[in-house]
Each structure stands twice: as structure tokens, then as C-alpha cells.
Amino acid sequence: MKNATPITKEALESYSESYLCDLKKQAMTHVFSKVALNDLAFDPVAAKKMQFKFSIDHKTMSATNQKGTGRCWLFAATNVLREIIAKKKNIDNFELSQSYLAFWDKFERINYFLESVIDTASLPDGDRTVDFIVGSAIGDGGQWDMFVNIVNKYGIVPKDAMPETFQSSATGSLNDYINKYLKKKAYEIRHAYAAGDLKKIEEIKKEALNSCFSFMCECYTLPPKEFDFEYVTKDGKYQIEKGYTPLTFRDEMIGDMLGDYVSIINAPTKDKPYNKTYTVSYLNNIIGAPSIVYLNLEIEEFKSIVLQQLKDGELVWFGSDCGKFGDGSRRAWDDNQYDYSLLTGLDFKMTKEQMLDYHVSQMNHAMVITGVNLDGDKPNRWKIENSWGSDGVNGGYHMASDSWFDLYVYQAVVHKKYLGDKVKLLEETPTVLLPWDPMGSLAD
Numbered sequence: 001m002k003n004a005t006p007i008t009k010e011a012l013e014s015y016s017e018s019y020l021c022d023l024k025k026q027a028m029t030h031v032f033s034k035v036a037l038n039d040l041a042f043d044p045v046a047a048k049k050m051q052f053k054f055s056i057d058h059k060t061m062s063a064t065n066q067k068g069t070g071r072c073w074l075f076a077a078t079n080v081l082r083e084i085i086a087k088k089k090n091i092d093n094f095e096l097s098q099s100y101l102a103f104w105d106k107f108e109r110i111n112y113f114l115e116s117v118i119d120t121a122s123l124p125d126g127d128r129t130v131d132f133i134v135g136s137a138i139g140d141g142g143q144w145d146m147f148v149n150i151v152n153k154y155g156i157v158p159k160d161a162m163p164e165t166f167q168s169s170a171t172g173s174l175n176d177y178i179n180k181y182l183k184k185k186a187y188e189i190r191h192a193y194a195a196g197d198l199k200k201i202e203e204i205k206k207e208a209l210n211s212c213f214s215f216m217c218e219c220y221t222l223p224p225k226e227f228d229f230e231y232v233t234k235d236g237k238y239q240i241e242k243g244y245t246p247l248t249f250r251d252e253m254i255g256d257m258l259g260d261y262v263s264i265i266n267a268p269t270k271d272k273p274y275n276k277t278y279t280v281s282y283l284n285n286i287i288g289a290p291s292i293v294y295l296n297l298e299i300e301e302f303k304s305i306v307l308q309q310l311k312d313g314e315l316v317w318f319g320s321d322c323g324k325f326g327d328g329s330r331r332a333w334d335d336n337q338y339d340y341s342l343l344t345g346l347d348f349k350m351t352k353e354q355m356l357d358y359h360v361s362q363m364n365h366a367m368v369i370t371g372v373n374l375d376g377d378k379p380n381r382w383k384i385e386n387s388w389g390s391d392g393v394n395g396g397y398h399m400a401s402d403s404w405f406d407l408y409v410y411q412a413v414v415h416k417k418y419l420g421d422k423v424k425l426l427e428e429t430p431t432v433l434l435p436w437d438p439m440g441s442l443a444d
Contacts, residue, residue, distance in 0.1 A: 261413050319412075
């Protein structure tokens with residue numbers, strides 16, 4: 001690096017003297033050696049403003065548990081749909097099979113990966129797009145449109161029709177084995193392309209799909225083609241409805257409602273002007289499915305639409321960065337309840353735009369908004385249905401402050417009718433973002 005400055009002996013002596021002259025810093029050394037930093041940064045005065053009470057509060061079922069997987073996006077989506085089905089059938093508690101959807105998503109994702117490798121086979125080794133595709137391979141995470149793709153092609157089934165297995169609930173080894181295998185196949189495909197052997201490429205892909213399908217059946221069981229729907233109503237009556245397929249079950253229970261919903265995002269970066277649509281290169285799960293598209297809106301308009309949907313009695317699937325300012329014991333996210341700068345002497349404050357541009361934050365978790373508290377007509381906290389189980393306070397439900405929402409919520413799924421005249425923007429050709437754009441991050 002030209003004109004780079006090394007750390008000098010004199011500088012080190014100055015830094016040491018600064019530390020030794022500060023009794024507070026020396027005292028904090030004693031504290032830091034025994035106590036977790038996050039616990040020390042907790043601000044009880046700010047935290048007590050967050051009460052688990054809401055002026056709009058939709059009563060929903062028991063919290064689900066994604067266990068040792070990155071399937072939050074599937075759990076959040078099925079948590080929305082199960083409320084519709086349970087109401088229709090007068091059921092107290094009910095789940096759709098997340099394992100069924102995850103099986104088909106993963107298998108389709110394997111095919112998408114192989115096709116992406118083939119599509120980029122002419123690019124040189126070390127090309128950033130090639131490295132991104134091979135490096136990311138497949139995992140559990142996803143986005144709302146990927147859920148819609150799977151439901152449109154494969155339908156849905158009750159959890160009883162395809163229950164969890166050990167491997168479906170703890171996918172670390174499963175994903176590791178598949179990814180090692182797929183990366184080997186990626187090498188073989190690129191090697192065959194370099195040799196001009198296009199027939200070999202098709203053979204490699206066919207072998208890979210067959211082998212992965214068999215391995216996944218061993219891990220998940222073979223997905224059902226037909227099943228009976230057994231349930232007990234709220235008034236204790238046993239019911240059985242026979243002869244469903246996953247597609248007929250979907251058609252009867254939810255129809256084509258998913259086509260009425262779209263993803264809105266709040267990405268306040270200069271490369272993404274508001275009131276325009278965006279998609280991300282090489283982001284999808286099914287070959288031939290529609291592109292994943294977002295409409296970027298300013299945060300106040302974004303929240304207003306989410307709020308209107310809640311007021312009308314509908315839940316909201318959303319994506320956020322759950323790794324920021326969370327208190328697990330209170331099940332609360334609030335950027336005011338921890339004062340990291342006061343504790344450390346380091347200034348961490350950044351805008352949402354800066355955090356996106358400098359890889360500090362991006363969407364990594366999907367949940368469901370089921371309520372909100374209004375101070376006048378303004379929200380000050382939001383009620384959230386999570387998929388981390390029902391242990392702890394509030395039975396697995398969480399809350400988030402409105403200021404945290406502004407900073408760390410990136411995506412929401414809303415009915416098109418709430419967009420008003422802006423629904424026409426969905427007809428425009430979306431801007432294609434690079435594969436590593438933060439808006440292409442997956443919720444897991």
C-alpha cells in the first residue's frame with residue numbers, strides 16, 4: 001500500500017499511557033473480564049418503556065419452532081396461512097408441513113445451482129459471480145417469493161402428512177454433505193465445458209439430481225402424493241377429509257390468494273431510488289419461476305401500508321436483521337435498550353443507508369407481525385410471532401420498538417390493494433441488482 005503508515009513504538013507508548021492514566025478504563029478491565037458486554041450495556045430505564053401490550057392485537061396460535069434450521073421464512077409464511085385454514089375449519093391449533101416445503105425448495109435449489117454453474121461455465125476461474133454461486137451453494141434460507149414458487153408448483157400439506165425428522169429439524173450436516181457434493185459437480189461441469197463436452201454436462205446434472213433426490217428422501221422421507229386430512233374442531237368434533245393431493249389441498253384451503261401479495265422493501269441507498277422495482281441476479285429457487293421482485297418505498301410509507309393491513313385484520317410477513325439490539329430474556333428488540341457507546345467508548349451509530357452500504361446490517365430473519373401499539377395514530381411498538389419455540393416470556397412472541405423497526409426492518413409482504421396508484425409500478429421492468437447485493441440476502 002502506497003504511503004501507508006505503520007504503528008510506531010512512540011504511538012504504542014502514547015496509547016498505553018492513555019489507558020494507564022484512565023482509572024475508569026482500568027476498572028472496566030476488571031468488569032469486562034467477568035461479565036458479558038451486552039449485559040453491561042443494558043439500559044433498564046429505556047427498556048421499561050417497552051411493555052408487552054398492544055392496542056391492535058390479533059390472537060394467533062402457539063409459537064412454532066424451526067429448531068436447528070434456517071427455515072424461518074417458511075415458518076413465517078406457513079404461520080400466516082395456517083390462521084386462514086384454522087379459521088375455515090374451526091381448528092384450535094394447526095401447522096402446515098414446513099418439512100414438505102423445505103424438501104421441494106432444497107431440491108429445486110439444487111437444480112437452480114447446477115443451472116447457474118452451467119450458465120456461468122464460460123467465465124474464468126476466480127470470476128466474482130462464479131465465486132459467489134459456488135461459495136453460497138445451497139442452504140435453508142429464503143425469501144417470500146421463493147415460498148410462493150414452491151406452493152404454486154407443489155402445493156401444501158398438513159404437518160401430519162409429512163412430519164419432521166431429525167434431519168429436517170437439524171440440517172447442518174445435511175446441507176454440508178449436499179454442498180460438498182455440489183461443489184464437486186460444479187468442478188466437473190466447468191471441466192467438461194472447458195473440454196467442449198456438452199453431453200457430459202447433461203450427464204453430470206442428471207446424476208447429481210438423482211443422487212440428491214435419493215439422499216433427501218432418506219433424510220426427509222418421500223413427500224406424499226395423496227393424504228387424508230384429520231383434525232378435531234374447537235368444539236371437540238373429529239373430522240376426516242379423504243383423498244387430497246398437495247395441489248387440491250392448496251386450492252381448497254387458500255386458493256390463488258398468494259398472487260395478490262407483493263414484497264415491499266425499505267432500502268435507503270443511493271443505488272436504489274424509491275418507487276422503483278428491483279430484482280437480484282441469480283436469486284431464485286425454481287428454474288422458470290417468476291423473478292423475485294421488490295418495490296422500494298420510503299420507511300414512513302412502508303410502515304403505513306403494514307399498519308393498514310394490520311388494522312384490516314391481516315397478519316404481515318416481514319424480514320429484518322434480528323441480530324441487532326435484541327434482549328432474549330425479554331423477547332424484545334429495541335435500539336434504545338442497549339448503550340454500547342457509553343459502555344465501550346466507541347461510536348457505533350450509523351444510518352440505515354450506511355449499514356447497508358458497509359455490510360453492517362441486512363435482512364437475516366423472517367417473522368410475522370401480529371399486532372401494534374398506537375400512540376395516537378403513530379406506532380411505538382410492534383408484536384411479533386417468531387419461530388424459535390414457545391419457551392420464555394410471552395410464549396415465544398416478541399416485540400420490537402418502532403425506532404428499531406425503522407432501522408432494521410427491510411422487507412414486508414402486503415396485499416396489492418394497499419399500494420394504491422403505485423400498484424402500476426409493479427408492471428415496470430425491475431432493475432437487476434448484482435448477486436451479492438444486500439437485498440439478495442436470505443432469511444434463515
